[in-house]
Amino acid sequence: MHDIIRLLPDSVANQIAAGEVIQRPASAVKELLENAIDAGATEVQLNIKDAGKTLIQVVDNGCGMSVSDARMSFERHATSKIREANDLFAIRTMGFRGEALASVAAIAQVELKTKRAEDELGTRIEVEGSVVKDQQPCVCQDGTVLSVKNLFFNVPARRVFLKSLLAETNHILDEFYRVAIARNEIAFSFFHNEKNVFSLSKSSLKQRIVALMGNTYNERLIPVESSTSAITIGGFIGKPEFARKTRGEQFFFVNRRFIKHAYLHHSVENAFLELLPHNTYPSYFLFIEVDPKTIDINIHPTKTEVNFQDSKIVYAVLQSAVKQALGKYSLTPSLDFETERSLDIPPLVGGQMPKPPTITINPDYNPFGNIRQGFERNFTHNRDIEKLFSAGSSKDIPPSVQQNMTVEWDEDTEIQQNKAIFSIQKRYIVCNIKSGLMIIDLQKARERILFDRLMSEMENNQESAQQLLFPHTVHLTGTDAEVLLSLLPQLQNIGFEISQFGKNTFIVNGVPASMSEFDIQLLLEDMVENFNKQKTDLTIDKKTNLAFSIAKSLTSKLPQNLPEKAMQTLIDQLFASSIPHTSPSGKPTLTIINFEEISSRFK
Numbered sequence: 001m002h003d004i005i006r007l008l009p010d011s012v013a014n015q016i017a018a019g020e021v022i023q024r025p026a027s028a029v030k031e032l033l034e035n036a037i038d039a040g041a042t043e044v045q046l047n048i049k050d051a052g053k054t055l056i057q058v059v060d061n062g063c064g065m066s067v068s069d070a071r072m073s074f075e076r077h078a079t080s081k082i083r084e085a086n087d088l089f090a091i092r093t094m095g096f097r098g099e100a101l102a103s104v105a106a107i108a109q110v111e112l113k114t115k116r117a118e119d120e121l122g123t124r125i126e127v128e129g130s131v132v133k134d135q136q137p138c139v140c141q142d143g144t145v146l147s148v149k150n151l152f153f154n155v156p157a158r159r160v161f162l163k164s165l166l167a168e169t170n171h172i173l174d175e176f177y178r179v180a181i182a183r184n185e186i187a188f189s190f191f192h193n194e195k196n197v198f199s200l201s202k203s204s205l206k207q208r209i210v211a212l213m214g215n216t217y218n219e220r221l222i223p224v225e226s227s228t229s230a231i232t233i234g235g236f237i238g239k240p241e242f243a244r245k246t247r248g249e250q251f252f253f254v255n256r257r258f259i260k261h262a263y264l265h266h267s268v269e270n271a272f273l274e275l276l277p278h279n280t281y282p283s284y285f286l287f288i289e290v291d292p293k294t295i296d297i298n299i300h301p302t303k304t305e306v307n308f309q310d311s312k313i314v315y316a317v318l319q320s321a322v323k324q325a326l327g328k329y330s331l332t333p334s335l336d337f338e339t340e341r342s343l344d345i346p347p348l349v350g351g352q353m354p355k356p357p358t359i360t361i362n363p364d365y366n367p368f369g370n371i372r373q374g375f376e377r378n379f380t381h382n383r384d385i386e387k388l389f390s391a392g393s394s395k396d397i398p399p400s401v402q403q404n405m406t407v408e409w410d411e412d413t414e415i416q417q418n419k420a421i422f423s424i425q426k427r428y429i430v431c432n433i434k435s436g437l438m439i440i441d442l443q444k445a446r447e448r449i450l451f452d453r454l455m456s457e458m459e460n461n462q463e464s465a466q467q468l469l470f471p472h473t474v475h476l477t478g479t480d481a482e483v484l485l486s487l488l489p490q491l492q493n494i495g496f497e498i499s500q501f502g503k504n505t506f507i508v509n510g511v512p513a514s515m516s517e518f519d520i521q522l523l524l525e526d527m528v529e530n531f532n533k534q535k536t537d538l539t540i541d542k543k544t545n546l547a548f549s550i551a552k553s554l555t556s557k558l559p560q561n562l563p564e565k566a567m568q569t570l571i572d573q574l575f576a577s578s579i580p581h582t583s584p585s586g587k588p589t590l591t592i593i594n595f596e597e598i599s600s601r602f603k
Ligand code: ADP
Pocket: 031, 035, 036, 038, 039, 060, 062, 063, 064, 065, 073, 074, 078, 079, 080, 081, 094, 095, 096, 097, 098, 099, 100, 101, 102, 143, 144
C-alpha cells in the first residue's frame, strides 16, 4: 500500500484560507483599508464598482513597498508587522496575520502598484488566482494602489452566495464607517461607480461622526471620558431621547480597532437602563484604550473579536463612564457648552439614575380631522370668501372668524389702501382690513401656501431638479430609510434627484431649486419624521401626507423676520391658495376681529 497523505498545493491552501478571511467584498475592503492605515497613510481613497463585485480599489499615500516586499506581500504568512511570537502581545497595527493579500490574490485578479518615497520607480505586480502574471517597474505616486477585480472569479460557489448588490454595499459601508470613525486623523474619500459618496477631511472625532451620520448628530452626542490606571474610555454616546428602533449606530473600538463584544454591549445598555424608551437601542461610539498585553485579538481571522484579560473590570469602568456622562447630561441638559459647571453637582447615589422625563399626549388628536373636504375641492382658486369659509368644517375656526363667514371678499376683507402691515413676535402678521383687523398665523399660512404648491407640482410633475455641484450623502436609520425609499418616486416629481446607496444611505444629486438653500439632511429627516407622525391617519393618502410633511419641515426652517413687502406677498399668496383660512392640518391660518368687537371692548 502506498502512502496517501500529501501536502495541499499552495494555491488550494490559499483558497481555503481565503474562505475564512474574505467572506464577501466588504471583507476585502476592510483588509485593504487596514493595510493603508498600517502604512501610515494620511489620505485614503476607496473606489468600488458594483458593490465590490467588479472592483475594489484602495489608493493610499502611505509608506509603499520595495520591489521585493511588493512581491513578498502576496505570500501567505508574509507580514512586516510581527517578527517573533512575543510581538503578538504588543500589537498596535491593524494587520499582523499576513494572510489578507495572499487570500485576496487567491480568489481574484489583483493589481498592486506601489512606490516608496525614496525610490525613483515603483513596482507593478499582477496576480490572478495566486499566480503571478506580471511584474514590472512602473511610474507611480508614492504610496500604494491595490485593485481587486472580479472577486471570487474562480470560486463560483462563493459568487452565487453573494447577496444582492444593495446588501453587499451595506456591508462595505459598515466597514467604511468603522474605519473612518476609528481614524478621524486620516482623510477618506469613497466613490461608488465613480460617484462620490463621502469626502471626509481630517477632523475631530465629533465632526467625523457628524460627517458620516448626518448633521443632526451635532445635537445628539454626549461626550464620554473616563480613565483609570489600566483603562481609558472616550468617545460619544447618543442622547437617550434619540435612541433608535433598530440596532445600528453601535461602535466599540479597542485600541482603535473596531470590535464586536456582546458582554460590553450589555454594560452600555445597562447604563442607559430606564432612560430609554421601550424597544429602542442606544447609539454609541466608544473607544477603549488598554495595554495591548492585556488583550488577545488573534482569536478570529477577521480580527473583530477581542479577549480581555479581565473583562469584568472593563465592563465596570465602561458602565460607570457611560452613567457618568448620562448623569451630567440629564442634570444639565442645556449646558452642553459649560461642562465645568456640572462638576458642582453631587454624584448620583448608589448608581441610581435620574428618572426619564414623561410627556402626556392626547391619543385622540387628529390633525386631519377636518381637512378632507378641503382636498376634495380640488384646489380651484376661489376668492369668494363666503364659499371658502364654508368649504372646511367650521369646528376649529374661532367664533370671531365664523362671524365673518358671510363677508364679501372685495368689500370688507380687502386690505386697506393706506394699510398697515406689521408682525407681532414674529409669529403673527397683522393688517387692517375694511371690516377690522386680520391676524394671520405666519407658520400656518406658509404651510398652506407650500402645501398647495407641492400638491400641484406632484400632480403635474412640473418641477425640474437643480443639480448639486457636489452630491450630498444623507444617512437615515433603518425604518426612516425605508420610508424615504418608498417616497422617492413622488420626491422626484417635485424635483428631488435621490438614489439609494446602501440600505441607510442616500445620494442626493439634485434638489428643487426653491429648496437648494436648505440643509438637505435636516430637511429629509424632518420630512420623514412628519410623514411618520401622520402615517397612522388612514384618511390621508401618501401624496397628501408627503406634501404636508415637506411643507411643515420647510416652514420650520424659514426665516421669521419678514420685511413688509414679503408679508404682503405672503398675504396675496395665502388668498390665492385653495383654502386660505385653514392650514393643511385643519387649523385656522387667520382670524378677523371686526369693528363691532373692537368697539364693544370700549364700552
Ligand atoms: P498583514 O497586514 O497582516 O501584515 P497583509 O497580507 O494584509 O498582512 O499584508 C502583507 C504585508 O504587505 C504587510 O505586512 C505590509 O508589509 C505590506 N502591505 C500591504 N498593504 C500595504 C500598503 N497599502 N502599503 C504598504 N505596505 C503594504
